[in-house]
Amino acid sequence: MxxxxxxxxxxxxxxxxxxxxxxxxxxxxxxxxxxxxxxxxxxxxxxxxxxxxxxxxxxxxxxxxxxxxxxxxxxxxxxxxxxxxxxxxxxxxxxxxxxxxxxxFYRGDTLRQALQASPGGADEAWLLRIMDGVTQALAVMHAAHCYHRDIAPDNIILLEGSGRPVVLDFGAARRVITDKTQAITVILKPGYAPVEQYAEMPDMAQGAWTDVYALAAVMHVAVSGRAPPPSVARLLADSYQPLAANEALRQRYSHALLAAIDAGLGVRPESRPQSMAELRDALGLDGGATVIRTQAAPTRMGASTGAGAAGAGTRTTMPPPASVADAGAAAPAKGKGAAIAAAVSMAVLAVAGGWWWMQGRDGDAAGAGSGTTS
Known part of the structure; x- marks a missing residue:
């Protein structure tokens, strides 16, 4: 000091x-x-x-x-x-x-913390409001051919007062150093990383569709309370259960939202929405599907303060939805299942233990680990 x-x-x-x-x-x-x-x-x-x-x-x-x-x-x-x-x-x-x-110096909760405070599942209108801002932000990045590649609930902060989402830093230095010194399981968050992040292959390029998968995984956590199975395990034996077929979730959420999450979690890159614009369309965030308005979120009395650009402090309650506009697109990626499976099959054992551990965590609805200060 x-x-x-x-x-x-x-x-x-x-x-x-x-x-x-x-x-x-x-x-x-x-x-x-x-x-x-x-x-x-x-x-x-x-x-x-x-x-x-x-x-x-x-x-x-x-x-x-x-x-x-x-x-x-x-x-x-x-x-x-x-x-x-x-x-x-x-x-x-x-x-x-x-x-x-x-x-x-941002003050607020990470999405991870907000979801922990709502164990019964996020309100759909509130979740769409957050996705509206996040998809727009990522579309701006993608238009410059930049991809985040580390989207998770602890990398999105909800600002105190307004509840506006802010996508936090990329952790680029962290990835470069870890790539040089440690195992692949340290770099990636099982459940959020798509299969193309597990192997460098010419026919498995990363792009906008990579962030689409991670963001769909975030929404999966928000509505179901758990992350989807690791993508690399799904490639060999897909145990993913579509949310749109879950009767309990269909009572709480629209078919459009559940189907959009399922589509975004397509295990092969070419099977997902290829851009944030396509994901927004699937979520109904374009064409007047949401009402444009701004409304501040009330703050819980007595909450502590103190989150920086990379952290969280003051807890806020979930605000009503607000919507803005859309931007950005990207070219589709192609992948060959057999080649991918051969390249990543050895990674299954490495991530399986992490996945089972994640499924049993009390804070599973909060995402995979905190990277707010690194």
């Missing part, structure tokens, strides 16, 4: 993970609270006595610098976008041997 990073005064640590630290800080120039994210991978680097960050050894330097370049590229990428449901980066710089990015 009281330390300075550039012109910003650090007021507290919001959170610390294996790949970085998020601070709350004061911007004296514009007189506002901001969040600062510091690149600090604990497995590769250390903070020295003078405050500088350095690789643990020369052996770690190449991976440390590769991750830092990815961190910088992510900051540049986020700074290009301007959408109310996309994380905004004000600026970034290099100092003390590492890199920092400055973001708005």
């Amino acid at each position: 009281g330390s300075h990073l550039a012109e910003f005064e650090v007021t507290r640590i919001v959170g610390q993970g294996g790949f970085g630290v998020v601070y709350e800080a004061w911007d004296p120039t514009l007189e506002r609270v901001v969040a600062i994210k510091e690149y600090l991978p604990s497995s590769l680097s250390t903070r020295q006595g003078d405050g500088n960050v350095a690789p643990l050894s020369e052996q770690h330097r190449e991976t440390f610098e590769l991750g830092m370049r990815s961190f910088i590229n992510e900051a540049r990428l986020l700074a290009q976008f301007d959408h109310p449901s996309l994380l905004k980066v004000y600026r970034f710089w290099q100092e003390r041997g590492t890199t920092y990015m400055v973001m708005p």
